[in-house]
Amino acid sequence: MAKSQAGTENLGVDYVVVFKIGDTEKTKAAQLFEELVQRLSKSGLATEVRNGNNHTLLIFVKLSSEEHLLAEVYRSRVRDWIHGVRASEPPQDTRAALEQDPLTQAERLRTIHGLITHPQSEHGAGITPGKGRWTNVESIFALHDHAYNKEWIKKWSTQYLLKPEDLDDIRDRFGEKIAYYFAFTQSYFTFLTVPAAIGSFTWLVLGHFSIWYAVAASLWTVVFVEWWHHQERDLATRWAVRGVSNIDNKRPEFEHKHEATDPVTGETMYIFPTRERVMRQLLQLPFAIAAVIALGSLITLCFGIEIFINEVYSGPGKSYLTYLPTVILCTAMPFLSGLLTQAATKLTDYENYETEAQYERSLTSKTFVLNFITSYLPLCLTAFVYVPFGSVIVPYLDIFALAFKPGSKDIKAENDPTLFEINPQRLRKQVIYFTVTAQIVNFGMEVVVPYLKREGLIKFKEMQLKRTGTINAVTADDPVEETDFLARVRNEADLDTYDVYDDLREMVVQFGYLALFSVVWPLTPVSFFINNWIELRSDAVKICVDMRRPTPWRAESIGPWLNALAFLSWLGSITMAALTYMFSNDGLGPDGKPSDIKGWALLLSVFFSEHLYLGARWLVSTAISKIDSPGKQKARREMYETRKKYFAESLRDTDKLASASGMGEGESEGREEITRTSLEEEARAASLKSRTPEAKFWSRQRGWQDAAEVGRRLIEKDVVEEKAAKEKKEL
Amino acid sequence: MAKSQAGTENLGVDYVVVFKIGDTEKTKAAQLFEELVQRLSKSGLATEVRNGNNHTLLIFVKLSSEEHLLAEVYRSRVRDWIHGVRASEPPQDTRAALEQDPLTQAERLRTIHGLITHPQSEHGAGITPGKGRWTNVESIFALHDHAYNKEWIKKWSTQYLLKPEDLDDIRDRFGEKIAYYFAFTQSYFTFLTVPAAIGSFTWLVLGHFSIWYAVAASLWTVVFVEWWHHQERDLATRWAVRGVSNIDNKRPEFEHKHEATDPVTGETMYIFPTRERVMRQLLQLPFAIAAVIALGSLITLCFGIEIFINEVYSGPGKSYLTYLPTVILCTAMPFLSGLLTQAATKLTDYENYETEAQYERSLTSKTFVLNFITSYLPLCLTAFVYVPFGSVIVPYLDIFALAFKPGSKDIKAENDPTLFEINPQRLRKQVIYFTVTAQIVNFGMEVVVPYLKREGLIKFKEMQLKRTGTINAVTADDPVEETDFLARVRNEADLDTYDVYDDLREMVVQFGYLALFSVVWPLTPVSFFINNWIELRSDAVKICVDMRRPTPWRAESIGPWLNALAFLSWLGSITMAALTYMFSNDGLGPDGKPSDIKGWALLLSVFFSEHLYLGARWLVSTAISKIDSPGKQKARREMYETRKKYFAESLRDTDKLASASGMGEGESEGREEITRTSLEEEARAASLKSRTPEAKFWSRQRGWQDAAEVGRRLIEKDVVEEKAAKEKKEL
Incomplete structure (x- = not known):
């Protein structure tokens, strides 16, 4: 073992x-x-x-x-x-x-x-x-179990697909919460083959902004989200964690306002008034607004500068100035994001949740809002502001001109609105940046940089030790036979803690690009497909090498991220329709000019697309819910076995009881010889003796044989009367 | 008792x-x-x-x-x-x-x-x-329990509101399924006070098509539907029926294609292939289309004739011809509806469901579609076809003229499109018809007509008996003391079977008028409020007098009708917005002419309204889910008691076990006198003896006291080194 x-x-x-x-x-x-x-x-x-x-x-x-x-x-x-x-x-x-x-x-x-x-x-x-x-x-x-880890990574890197057994293995080692991440990414990766194939075909044959691609991609997001929802529940049964989210993990940080005795159970409850928590939760609104304003204005600023420099400005130093927005964004964005994430954590702490699950849910939703803004706002600005309103807004960008060379000639010449033209390549370039470049950069930041840092640190420490020449005080007392072991443990203690939600968030944001904007550049899913093959493996390496061994928590789903996926998929039905309509003539509106975009036609396509989406979602979820699966079978088997056991136990006595009261068959034999007349006499006699009308009523016919006999006579009589009535009429 | x-x-x-x-x-x-x-x-x-x-x-x-x-x-x-x-x-x-x-x-x-x-x-x-x-x-x-029934009806007719105890009483008598109907209608009736008050105010002060009324009414539908959803679950706990829908009632009519052994449980399964059922279910589509075409064309035909006669035609016999569409509708509609309902039942039978619940759900959805068409299509035609496109379409109505007097002069004169004018009162009149007149007619059909029919039948039978002068063959053999009783039972056997879903459907359709069209005539909820006070009582009478005593089925909700309510409420957010925008100038569009309705503005208002609705629904359902309720408390109490019982049972042995293994406190006493040096010696000695590195590792410190001691020393040493390092640097 x-x-x-x-x-x-x-x-x-x-x-x-x-x-x-x-x-x-x-x-x-x-x-x-x-x-x-x-x-x-x-x-x-x-x-x-x-x-x-x-x-x-x-x-x-x-x-x-x-x-x-x-x-x-x-x-x-x-x-x-x-x-x-x-x-x-x-x-x-x-x-x-x-x-x-x-x-x-x-x-x-x-x-x-x-x-x-x-x-x-x-x-x-x-x-x-x-x-x-x-x-x-x-x-x-x-x-860490290094022998296992080595084997694990080796196995994965030579294997194209992860099998369910591989996921079970992760679950047995790292717990269900992490196993769910791998299961999700694996599922997503497998599903990506479909849009990757469609995307390649579209790119080769149909070109950009194809309505067919948009429909197919939207439908794919629906199927994927619903399928994962099904898969998630199935895995929960497979891993026997169905319902674990109901087992509350109380947060030790929870502060109660007052204690009370539960009127129901008599337990002491630690209460934080709901009203007060709602008041605190309402702070999420100003927080969200502040985040939108802060991140939004930073992004808009850089966007404005970039357009100004690239498309309006043609003065000196243009080749250097081109990098200005990137520099601003790269320095200010992480700082601002970090600040807002900190604020989000503080706010969630302040909301004072009682259980870990509530806390996590609240924090996740805030993180999602922040990520949503930083990831999708730049693209939204290009698609829904720059392209339709560019020729109106761009001339106002000469306020930047003041910052450079006030009154300079070469700016003014370009500032003439009639000369400005929308750059239709802009949106596509941006999408490619976010779906290819950013993914590669991210991979570097996540895997390569930590590796270099770690190696560098070890080298640096060794060199430092050599230089100072002293014995390391920490390791001085170590027993010789433990040296290697302790060195390894000390290294592991220096590592970061792994948070699986970071990786999940990355996947969800990636899914968002696919759902919202992939119609701009149909190769998006191909890029993601390649990226995720590597991502799955590099995440395994990350857990084994770059991070401390995570505590194996249980989970029965990917938690609040499922809602995020469903939301993005829904939003996609709106943006894809809008993009397809607006850019159907390769980025220049139906008549070759963005200004020819018809408001009602745009809204009508959005309206149709959204309701088609909702209908399709309903259909797909109904269809998927009917599929039998290993998990459902397992649940059924367990249910059946419990039922069988309890029924067998419980009904033993009942059956005894029923047979003791002895009715039916047994009765019919002893009474056969009794004639009809004697029966009726008997009944009448009994009815006369009994006192209540109820007793009289029930004593007229004894046993089912009597009833059958009386019934037979009545039936005979009925038919006769029928005939008699007919005869009367005929006369 | x-x-x-x-x-x-x-x-x-x-x-x-x-x-x-x-x-x-x-x-x-x-x-x-x-x-x-x-x-x-x-x-x-x-x-x-x-x-x-x-x-x-x-x-x-x-x-x-x-x-x-x-x-x-x-x-x-x-x-x-x-x-x-x-x-x-x-x-x-x-x-x-x-x-x-x-x-x-x-x-x-x-x-x-x-x-x-x-x-x-x-x-x-x-x-x-x-x-x-x-x-x-x-x-x-x-x-029937006549004594109880009499008391029940007497109590209700003198009581303004039904108390929860009254509902419990119904549940104890007639089962949960019927109790749910009364609970729902009661809840709906109570909730109606709000839109009735707002509606009256709107009618008096703001006039028709008020945006404020539309928003309030939409919000009200959301709150009501979500509240009922909550209430429903609460009642399920109160009545201990939570989960009964999981207990499948097999339909005896179900026909299996083949038998198979469940691979999981080993039970024999009677299988009807899913694929075949889906194929059969697909017939719902042509059925729905046929229903829309059949009912739709009938309604459209009558609608066209009506407009033609009232607004175009001015030839002879106009005063008689006005009634023509009503006559057509009143004769053809029940016939057509009946035919389609029969077809729906046949289709559902054909779909061959395994359980009663599935069958009922499928039939209900078909009935809902039929009701939806007959109830709302006429109003939709007026609002969304006649008003915006009337001046385009009406001139084509002269095809009807051919049917009357071809080439007649007085028709032609009126046929000039420029002379035709939209009748803005039309929609309001129609809404008033559906929400007041139709409700009264319906009440008559449901209560008064059966009463007259019953009384008439009894009279007729008596007269017939008297005339023929013969003894009634049926009652001839009755024992004297049973005469009254048997007469009563024979009467009850002649009554109809009560179907609670018919009454529920009526309520849901009524709710639909409120959700979809009440902005046209804000007194709608007032009319419904009055109607439902009577309805609640007359339904009680109906169950007691006009119908056989229903079998007391269990249920844990109003079943598929909740979905219908949610759907109507959603649709309401679209129609209300559209109506409010289109008719904001009292039925004549923003500029006094329906043709001035802007497509983009209409779509934008619909889009906004719908998404506001979805947001509000999410908020309301979240808020309501947090409310504590008697049902939730009961569930908690039961859960707690079960838990307490099982924990007490299960942990008895475990605690014994834990105390037997004897750790902690007890250990610390006997070892206090052992000095540090002796301890270390002992440890070292032990480690030398033991063979594996693991055993050596764990034998260095024995018990927590050793560990604490070693820790104390290390802590002391650490601080010293810190100081030493600092001193070194300072030198």
């Missing part, structure tokens, strides 16, 4: 807790440290302490007894069962159950992580890194 | 099965009848047979033993529990459980209905009225 191998390599260490001494007063630090190890020990964890880099201590943690793990696993399985994640009650004998259905590495690590971080009331040590009284605890991380 | 009273009055009869002799050969009929009573008896039911009207036999059915009921109730509760309708396992001792939580009349009746109709494999008698081999069984119905 891979686990034992990892165990040998990592000396059986389950987690490493990094304790930062920093500026904390030393006695206080020692006291805190003591409490930390004591708490860990109380939760059933063995500890070993070693020196770390940068004034930290590394606390190596492993389970002191497997019994403890079993208890914790059982507890978590009971919780799952009650929340409907597991179909049936977990067997009391966890050890036997685990032999049947062994713990995955992810489940084991998550359980131990729980032992470290859960509050003491829930059998944990209550260590919350960087929060509350544990600000000195920098982080908690598991160690 | 009401039950015992009903029991006395109805002689303890639970159900009446109507067996129709008809033209069936008498021995065959007798044989079938015998099988029928035998089967009923086998299912634990006692029977009594009496003569019925029109060559039928009435089989009175009651439970032969309460034991049997208990077993059946228990079985159904286990099924509920497994499907998640009940939160916890039903106790094995049903009798005790029933004393705590007694059966409602509805549950009792539904259970007995199940005993009669369920297939024999599920402990029922397998009687399916009118279907399969039981075509002779006309119907199965329970008897």
Whole structure:
């Protein structure tokens, strides 16, 4: 088993807790440290302490007894069962159950992580890194399984497609949350073959702004989003995580205003008034407006300068000035984005959510707004402002002229509005930039730069050590046989924490370009297809090499990003229609001039496209919901087995009961010889004896044989009367 | 208890099965009848047979033993529990459980209905009225509880609002499906106060086509639909029917193509290929087109004739001819609607659904399409064809002139297009017709006509009997003390079956007028408000007097009608915007002429309105989902109690386990006197002895005290080095 191998390599260490001494007063630090190890020990964890880099201590943690793990696993399985994640009650004998259905590495690590971080009331040590009284605890991380990682990367880089088993493998190692990212990217990658093929054909045969491509691409986004939605649920069943989002992870940072007793359950509730939270949430509006204004004006400014320089200005230094907007954008944008992201985090903190899921959802939606602006606004400006209104707006750009050479002749000459012409290539160039250049740059920033940085840092440290000639104080006390191991752990402790939502966001933004603008340049999906093949592999490398081993969280979906995908796909139905109509004559409107764009025709195409989109979405989602899938089959099997078990148990007694009351067949034999007249006599006699009308009514016919007999007579009589009536009439 | 009273009055009869002799050969009929009573008896039911009207036999059915009921109730509760309708396992001792939580009349009746109709494999008698081999069984119905009904109607007619207890009462008597109808209508009625008030104000102050009214009404539809959605779920929890739609009621009419063994559960599946069903479902498209063409052309024809006669024609007989379109519509429309409804039913039968729910959903959607056309098409024609294009189209209406007097002078004179003028009052008059006149007519058709018919029929029968002078053959054999009772039952057997979806459809169509067209005449909601007060009461009367007692079905919502409401509300955001824009100058477009309507402005207002609507809907549904409600509290309480129970049970052993492994506190005492040096020695010694590097690693520090000690030393050392480094730098 891979686990034992990892165990040998990592000396059986389950987690490493990094304790930062920093500026904390030393006695206080020692006291805190003591409490930390004591708490860990109380939760059933063995500890070993070693020196770390940068004034930290590394606390190596492993389970002191497997019994403890079993208890914790059982507890978590009971919780799952009650929340409907597991179909049936977990067997009391966890050890036997685990032999049947062994713990995955992810489940084991998550359980131990729980032992470290859960509050003491829930059998944990209550260590919350960087929060509350544990600000000195920098982080908690598991160690990489290098042998496995190497094998993993090797396997992937020689393999064209990821199989479901590969995804299961990731899930077993890194947890469902990360596995969902890979599953999504893999699904997206596979689906990209279709628009890539259509796009290539369009590019070769139909040209840009083809209505056929627009329709096909829109339909593809619908199918993809709906399919993924289906796939996501299916994976949730496959990985047995359906409903885990209902198990609330309380945020330790949550601050309650007052306590109250739940009138229903009698539990103590920690309440933060909804009204107050809504008031705080309303701050999202000014935040969004501020973000739009800040980022929007920066983008518009650069856009204006760029157009001015490229298309209006022809004075001195033009070749240098061309780079001015890029420089402004490259320096100001990351700064502004960072500032706004910080503000978004602060705002989300301030909104004071009770659970991690709510917090994450709120933060994601803010991040999405920021990304939406920075990613799509430049293209929107070109498509929907520059092209239709360019000839009206551009002449006003001479305000920039003042900044350069006031009153200069060569500017004025160009400023004549009649001389200005829209550059129809502009939009396409921009799309190509965002879908090819930016992706390559991004890849560089994500993979190549960290690699160089890491290598450089190691070299630098070595050189520094050599130069100073002193012994490294950190490693001085290391036992010889542990040197390699500790060096590796110290390196891992220096790495960044992996956030899978960053990678997901990147994919969603990419999907957005495809959904919103790909009609401008139909090769877009081809570029993404190539990019994502590499992306899938480079992300695997990133997780293994550039990042600390992530905690294997569970998830039952890609979370709020699914909504973002659906939103982008919807918006695409509007932009694609608008672009196709406006640029149908290669960027110059129906009659060769953008000014000939008809308002009503534009709106009508948008209106039609949007409603066609909504209709198609409804159809596709209905069709997909009817497809049987392994996940559905699994759910059905579980349901059936539970049902069978309970029915068998519950109905045993009931059946006994029914047979005891003995009706039907058995009765019919003993009574056969009784004649009709005797029966009626008997009935009449009984009815006379009984007192209530009800008893009289029910005693006229005894048993079904009587009823059948009476019925037969009535039937006979009925037909006779019918005849009699006819005869009467005939007479 | 009401039950015992009903029991006395109805002689303890639970159900009446109507067996129709008809033209069936008498021995065959007798044989079938015998099988029928035998089967009923086998299912634990006692029977009594009496003569019925029109060559039928009435089989009175009651439970032969309460034991049997208990077993059946228990079985159904286990099924509920497994499907998640009940939160916890039903106790094995049903009798005790029933004393705590007694059966409602509805549950009792539904259970007995199940005993009669369920297939024999599920402990029922397998009687399916009118279907399969039981075509002779006309119907199965329970008897009205007249004492209760009288009280109910009296209470309601003196009461302004229905309280939740009144709805609970209906639910206990008539089942959740009917209770949902009353709950919905009550909710809708209460909500109508808001648009009624706004509408009155608008009518008095702002006039027609007020944009403010349009916005308010649209917003109101959103709030109402979302609120009802919430209310519906809340009621489902209150009535403990949450999830009942998952319990499939198999349709006995379902015909399978082949049998197969489910690869998952091993059960035999009866399969009808999906592909074939989809092919059959595709017939819905030609059906819808045919319906649109048939109904549409009828409506358009009448519409054209009407306009021609009223506004173009001025020849002889105009005063009579005015009624021509009404006559055509009143004769052809019910015929055509009936034909199409029949076709819809046939088509749905042909689609061969496996469960009742699927069948009902499919039929409802078809009915909705038919109703949509007949109800809203006339208004749409006026608003979106007649007004904007009237002056273009009307001149072509002279084709009708050929039908009247070819070449007549007085027609030609009027035919000059320049003389034709749009009648702006037309739309308003039509809306008033549909929202006031049609509602009154409908009330008459629904309540007054059946009443007169019933009274007339009784009178007619009496007169006939008197005239012929013979004794009634049907009642001839009746025991004297049963005469009244049997007369009453025979009357009830002659009544119609109540279909709650007919009433719901009426309400949804009414809601549609409000959502789509009320801006034309803002008093619309006032009219509906008055109508619905009466409607609620008259429907109660209808159920009690005009109809057989309905079988108390369960339901967890108003079913597919919620989607219809949401759809109408959405469509309303489009039509209201269009109407408001087009008629903002009292029906004559912005500049006083309909021809001045700007396409782009119309589309822009529609586009804005629709997206505002979607945004508002999202906001409202988010806000409403956060409201705590009695239903949610109940669900939480049940969840909590289940959780508490299971946790207590499950964790007992686990806690024992954890305490047995004995970690933490207990350990710290015995070891306190051990000095640091001795500890380290011990550790080192141990590490030397052990073989693997892992064992060595973990044996260096024993227990948390060691780790704390080592940590303290490292912390001390760290600070010293920090200082040393600083000193070095300073030197």
